Amino acid sequence: MIKILILILTLIFTFNVHAAESNKGSMPKHEWSFNGITGTFDRAALQRGFKVYREVCAGCHSMKLLYYRDLLDIGFSEAQVKAIAAEHDVLDGPNDEGEMFERPARPADRFVNPYLNDNEARANNNGAYPPDLSVITKARRYGEDYIYNLLMGYEDAPEEIEVGDGMYYNKWMDGNQIAMPAPIYDGSVDYDDGTDNNAAQLSEDVVTFLKWSAEPELEVRKNLGIKVILFFLVLGTVVYLAKNRLWREVH
Amino acid sequence: MSGNSEPRKYKNPVLNWIEFRLPIISYFEKEYGDYPMPKNCNYFWSFGALATITLVTMIVSGIFLAMNYTPHTEMAFDSVERIMRDVNYGWLLRYIHSNGAAFFFIIVYIHIVRGMYYGSYKYPRELNWILGVFIYLLMMATSFLGYTLPWGQMSYWGATVITNLFSAIPFIGEGLKTWLLGDYTVGNATLNRFFALHYVLPFVIFGVVGLHVAAVHVHGSNNPAGIDIRSKNDTVNFFPYMLIKDTIAVCVFGVLISAVIFFGPNLMAEVDNYIPADPLVTPAHIVPNWYLAPFYAILRAVPDKLGGVALMFGAIAILFVLPWLDTSKVRSCNFRPMYKWFMMLFFVNFFVLGYVGMLPAEGLYLIIARVGLVYYFGFFLIITPFVGWIEKPKTLPASISDVYLGGGKESPLPASQKEIH
Numbered sequence: 001m002i003k004i005l006i007l008i009l010t011l012i013f014t015f016n017v018h019a020a021e022s023n024k025g026s027m028p029k030h031e032w033s034f035n036g037i038t039g040t041f042d043r044a045a046l047q048r049g050f051k052v053y054r055e056v057c058a059g060c061h062s063m064k065l066l067y068y069r070d071l072l073d074i075g076f077s078e079a080q081v082k083a084i085a086a087e088h089d090v091l092d093g094p095n096d097e098g099e100m101f102e103r104p105a106r107p108a109d110r111f112v113n114p115y116l117n118d119n120e121a122r123a124n125n126n127g128a129y130p131p132d133l134s135v136i137t138k139a140r141r142y143g144e145d146y147i148y149n150l151l152m153g154y155e156d157a158p159e160e161i162e163v164g165d166g167m168y169y170n171k172w173m174d175g176n177q178i179a180m181p182a183p184i185y186d187g188s189v190d191y192d193d194g195t196d197n198n199a200a201q202l203s204e205d206v207v208t209f210l211k212w213s214a215e216p217e218l219e220v221r222k223n224l225g226i227k228v229i230l231f232f233l234v235l236g237t238v239v240y241l242a243k244n245r246l247w248r249e250v251h
Numbered sequence: 252m253s254g255n256s257e258p259r260k261y262k263n264p265v266l267n268w269i270e271f272r273l274p275i276i277s278y279f280e281k282e283y284g285d286y287p288m289p290k291n292c293n294y295f296w297s298f299g300a301l302a303t304i305t306l307v308t309m310i311v312s313g314i315f316l317a318m319n320y321t322p323h324t325e326m327a328f329d330s331v332e333r334i335m336r337d338v339n340y341g342w343l344l345r346y347i348h349s350n351g352a353a354f355f356f357i358i359v360y361i362h363i364v365r366g367m368y369y370g371s372y373k374y375p376r377e378l379n380w381i382l383g384v385f386i387y388l389l390m391m392a393t394s395f396l397g398y399t400l401p402w403g404q405m406s407y408w409g410a411t412v413i414t415n416l417f418s419a420i421p422f423i424g425e426g427l428k429t430w431l432l433g434d435y436t437v438g439n440a441t442l443n444r445f446f447a448l449h450y451v452l453p454f455v456i457f458g459v460v461g462l463h464v465a466a467v468h469v470h471g472s473n474n475p476a477g478i479d480i481r482s483k484n485d486t487v488n489f490f491p492y493m494l495i496k497d498t499i500a501v502c503v504f505g506v507l508i509s510a511v512i513f514f515g516p517n518l519m520a521e522v523d524n525y526i527p528a529d530p531l532v533t534p535a536h537i538v539p540n541w542y543l544a545p546f547y548a549i550l551r552a553v554p555d556k557l558g559g560v561a562l563m564f565g566a567i568a569i570l571f572v573l574p575w576l577d578t579s580k581v582r583s584c585n586f587r588p589m590y591k592w593f594m595m596l597f598f599v600n601f602f603v604l605g606y607v608g609m610l611p612a613e614g615l616y617l618i619i620a621r622v623g624l625v626y627y628f629g630f631f632l633i634i635t636p637f638v639g640w641i642e643k644p645k646t647l648p649a650s651i652s653d654v655y656l657g658g659g660k661e662s663p664l665p666a667s668q669k670e671i672h
Contacts, residue, residue, distance in 0.1 A: 037514055065332050131526075135332065138517055139525035217335065217342040224343075225513020229506055236502030243495045250290060250487055251656070 027142040027172075028149060030204070034211060037226065040219050041212050044193065046074040049209025052189050052202050054084075057133060060125060060180075062113040065134035066213055069107040073216060074209075081107045088112035126166040128179030137207070137214040144211045146172065151203040154182040282468055287486035288493045289474035290655040295365040296472065296493070297500035298358050303460060304501060305355045310453050312348045320400065322446035324439045327402035328527040346516040352394050353519045354508050356542035359387060367573075368594055370582030371473040377574040379466040382459055384570045389456045391543060391567075396449040398540060402442065403524030408537045410437045410445070416550070419557045436530070476654045477582030478647055485651035536611060544608030545601050549627070551612040552620035562624065569631050576631055578639030586645040590638045597630045 033042045050071065053063075068085035072078065086104040090112055093100035105112055115121040122129050137143040149172045157169035157176075167177040184206070186198045195201060212218070261267050261276065270276045288296075319338050321330040334341035363383070366372055372380035395413060399406040414432055418424040433440030471480055480486055487493065511518060519541065523534045539547045546563050553559035569576075584591040604623040607616045648654045 065329065065336070070336075135525045139522055141522050143522075221342065221346075221513050221516070225509060228509045228513065232502045232505035232509065236499060236506070239495060239498045239502060243499060246491060246495055250492065 027145050029145055030148050030207075032144060032211070033208070034218055037222060039222060041074070041208060043075040044195075045205050045208045046212055047076065048191055048193070048195060049205035049207070049212075050074065051191070052184070052206040053133070053209055055189050056183050057206065058114060060114055060121070060130040061133045062115070062121075062130075063111045063134045063213060064113065064132050066111045067107070068105060068109060068111065070213075070216065072107075074212060078107070085109060126179060130180070133210055133213070135214045137211050144207050147210060148203050148207045150178075151184050151207070152199065284488065284490045286468060286489040287480065287483070288472055288489050289476075289480060289485060289651050290487050291474050291476060291651055292472065292493070293475055294496065294500055295361070295369075295475075297497045298362040298365060299464075299467075300497040301500055301504055302355065302358045302362055303464075305351060305358055306453070306457060306460060309348060309351050309355060310457065312344050312351065313450075313453065315344050316348055317446075317450060320446075322400070322443050324402060324442055324528070327400060327442060331401045342516075343512075346512045350508065350511050350516060350519060352397065353540070353542060354504075354511075355390065356394070358504075359390065360542070363387070364598060366473075367597075368584045369473055369475055370477050370577075370579075370584065372574045373577065373580075373582050374574070375470045376467065376473065379463060380574055381571055382463040382466060384567070386456055386459050386463060387570075388567060389452055389459065391546075393449060393452040393456065394540060395543070396445045396452070399442065399445050400449060401524060402528045404526045404528055404532070404534050405521045405524040405537070407437060407528035407530065408534055409539060410441065412537055414441075416556075416560045416563075419560045421557070473582060474651060475583060475585065476648055476651060477586065478651060478654075481650050482652070485655075538609050541605060541609060544606075545604035546608070548604040548608030548612075548620045549624050551608075552617065552624045562628075566627060569628070573631065573635070576635045578636050579642065579644065581644040581647065586647055587638075587642060588645065589642045590635075593630060593634050593638060596626070600626045600630075 033039060033045070068081055071081045071084060076084070085107050088105040088109075089102045090105045090109055091100055092103050095101055115124065118129060131139075137147060140146045150170060153170045153172040155169055155171055157163045161169065161176065163169050164177055167179055168181055169176060170178045184199050184202045188199075189197055189202055191197050215221075260270060266276050316334060319330065319334045319341065321327060331345065334345055336342075338344070366380065366383065395409070399410040414428055414437065417431060418428045420427060429435060432438070433444055471486075521538060538544070546566055549566050550559040550563040553562055579587065579590065581587055584594050600623050603619060604627065607620045607623070610616045612620065
């Protein structure tokens with residue numbers, strides 16, 4: 001009887017937990033270096049991905065939650081981070097005369113937004129708001145797989161589908177119409193390290209970068225997780241043996 | 252100098268000094284050291300301890316999160332992300348807290364299932380059951396309030412949907428809703444008061460848990476056979492016999508929750524809550540947290556708004572009177588051949604309600620929700636009283652000690668007891 005009860009409970013909780021994401025299946029999975037319990041980010045891929053973001057995405061998409069100093073984590077030197085930050089101007093002040101002034105960004109500044117405000121962003125993009133990319137892989141179902149497929153999912157629209165004005169056909173977008181033109185194609189970004197710059201590689205790298213920006217703690221988290229679980233397993237085994245010894249005397 | 256008049260119970264003079272003025276040492280000895288537990292209690296009896304530990308973990312992690320959180324509509328979302336990025340081990344605090352809430356409900360649901368299946372709510376533990384349902388109610392309120400704090404899309408729209416329910420109450424509804432929100436719509440005033448309430452309610456829960464534990468210790472714990480303790484031979488001391496079993500339960504629980512916290516921290520989260528709240532954009536599906544979904548299914552199964560709200564709150568309220576709806580004197584379902592299966596079906600039905608509560612309320616899902624709703628109330632109002640009258644229970648074993656040693660002929664328990672022993 002107790003076994004049936006346990007079985008029912010197990011079923012209930014495993015199914016309930018997954019009820020939220022029940023209609024899974026069609027989204028193709030990509031092999032990511034950060035998958036699995038020992039997954040890590042490839043630093044070279046992160047730096048390449050940042051280059052793709054800077055040269056392609058950053059024209060329209062902000063990353064408000066990142067600071068330039070965060071780039072130290074993906075292997076850039078302090079001098080490089082300073083140089084990257086200094087490419088952008090930020091509004092600061094007021095100074096002693098009460099004036100606002102522009103100055104080059106510093107590593108302690110947040111990523112500079114391509115637009116002054118959301119309204120300007122909409123006005124420049126046919127009314128469509130380019131979403132902030134800081135946590136985009138956490139904010140979309142299927143996360144990094146979805147973003148990767150979306151970037152690679154631009155096709156000619158099937159004849160029976162009428163694509164709206166200023167819209168593009170994408171087989172992974174909700175409703176198959178997206179306001180963003182295909183951002184990535186073969187060779188659209190040049191890599192300094194000689195890595196093949198076909199569209200698949202560019203997409204993989206930029207999605208790796210976006211995954212890092214959404215979950216910069218991923219490597220530390222998985223590493224600590226292995227230790228914590230091992231701790232509970234070892235303690236649990238010892239206590240289990242002690243319990244058997246202790247309860248042997250109970251009649 | 253006063254030592255002469257003080258009874259010397261303990262070797263340690265400091266303990267004696269305290270004990271003489273406040274007999275708290277002997278209280279803890281009695282309640283947590285020598286407290287007699289029925290020998291045959293299985294691991295279902297560890298979930299009370301697990302729930303207490305989880306509550307404390309939630310309070311501690313929550314206090315540290317509150318130190319770094321900003322309850323303002325413009326800053327709440329960013330401050331949560333700042334905790335995850337810039338506070339030392341802030342991501343750990345936040346993932347412990349968000350997943351801890353889900354696991355707290357899993358534990359409490361198993362604890363309630365235990366109490367229902369083995370009839371722990373019956374005489375003389377009715378007040379204990381009522382306090383427990385009260386804790387469950389407070390937990391639901393607290394988790395709802397906490398879910399609004401990150402101020403993502405689900406936070407905002409969840410708060411809007413739930414507070415809108417109050418406007419269904421005749422005459423005072425609209426006024427009550429405005430009073431709760433502190434504004435005409437969900438906004439900064441709402442976020443501020445929800446934060447204040449989310450901070451204080453866990454301490455209320457902690458107080459009620461204290462009463463809940465004190466109440467169960469008066470008549471002692473129930474057990475899988477559902478029969479009373481008759482002699483010292485039926486029990487073991489809490490320390491160390493049950494404490495060591497609870498420790499094993501904590502380790503197993505630790506492995507499970509760590510697997511989620513460290514390797515899938517967002518599995519139980521809604522992706523939409525990583526999009527900052529936007530009053531102008533409604534998400535395609537507004538879904539509650541899965542642990543509240545059965546009640547959401549009941550709400551949506553009724554075509555009338557007021558009726559839905561009434562049945563949803565009625566579904567919780569009916570739990571309070573369960574001890575008086577059950578007409579059988581036999582506690583454990585192990586000895587109730589008919590009711591046992593209705594009980595199992597009730598658990599499955601509750602799960603099905605939760606499942607359809609996460610899906611859009613249309614077509615087949617709506618029909619399933621309505622059937623589930625009928626069984627939910629039918630179980631309490633019709634099946635529970637009537638089965639108690641017509642059912643012929645199996646012969647109860649003579650004593651807990653007999654059950655433990657496998658002597659109780661009717662008892663199906665020894666098989667499972669062997670695993671434990």
